[in-house]
Amino acid sequence: MIEQNNNNFEPRIIAFVCNWCTYAGADLAGTSRIKYASNVDIVRFPCTGRIDFMLLLKAFAKGADGIIVSGCHPNDCHYTSGNFHARRRWMVFRDMLNFLGIDVERIRWSWVSAAEGAKWADVVNKTVHKIREMGPYTEYKKAAMFLEKEKISYE
């Protein structure tokens, strides 16, 4: 049974989080000594409204297997409406990605407040677990690397 498990695959997760809630929540998870999967690389943003959709695509192109996007709960935004604007953008973006056949299941959206250190650990663990089952995301990377293979090097 052990041989059947893909033991070599460790998912690489990039988390785009807002400074005021989720980053503080992740900080709380750390100071509370909550253990969670170490596969996640956190990128801190001033607000979820600042998380450009191109950043998610860039993460996939550069080799992320999964993405977490997280910020303040609705009505808790430090800038009043950043997360509401972001939420609308994601609704459109998700539909678009799905129509183009890009795997939206690999992007986990969440609201994690500064007090929810345990929730943050849970979000990361669940995402890592899910991506580990789904396997590496190669389609997007392959398309990104297409020209690399074609490149001619002039000595």
Next chain:
Amino acid sequence: MSKISEKAAALLQEGAIKMIIGYEQGTEHPRPIFCHTPEDCKKLIFNDQCKNNLAVYLTKKEIVDNDKIGVIGNFYVVKTVIQLFLENQIHLDHFLIMTVDEAGDIITFGNIDEMKQYVASHEPPANPTVLAAIEKIDKMSREERWAYWKTELSKCIRCYACRAACPLCYCNRCITDVNCPQWLEPWSAPLSNIEWQINRIMHMSGRCVGCGECAAACPLELPIGLLTKKMGMDIKDSFGEWKDGNVLSTYKVGDKENFIH
């Protein structure tokens, strides 16, 4: 002379309007014409084949100077003018917006409310072939969809005709022309072709009037019109009918989403 030509010639003779943009017969399809003299106006035509979205010229400084300009456009020209006006891109007093009714008479719009009224009651039916193609893609599995779009869009030569034809793509510096940071590779490559279309669609989301000129302009006849159409349908599902075209610059506290948890 047709009623359109007569009316246009009269407007130019009056002198308040310096140029009229309309349609003339081309080799195969009607094409845009810029009438500077009453004689030019003889060439003006209007029929179902007049598809070009003439509003694309209204934001071009080299065409629109300080003179007042008349436009005899189709339904989508009127709809685009409303959108451009709401985005503060044009002054309506620089333009005389006109369209042609079924009887061949010119309808002149005096103000934005008249245009809105016209647009609300004259929406043409959606193209059934486009709807059928969208339905077909929707039924595919995710892997098939990815394969389909990758194959289709890898043919793209990045001529940016879709951008040039779109009256709402008016940025002075397009995201694909910016290289600091370089979001997109500006040359043709499988992934950046897809990413370019994603960017184009996202920047159009909620603003697109659905004229289909991006798809018509594509020299490779790629199905990029499906993307804008599908995005329009999704937005209609999520946020309701096109009203003032600012879906992503506004929000509702009660927006219903089902994927954030």
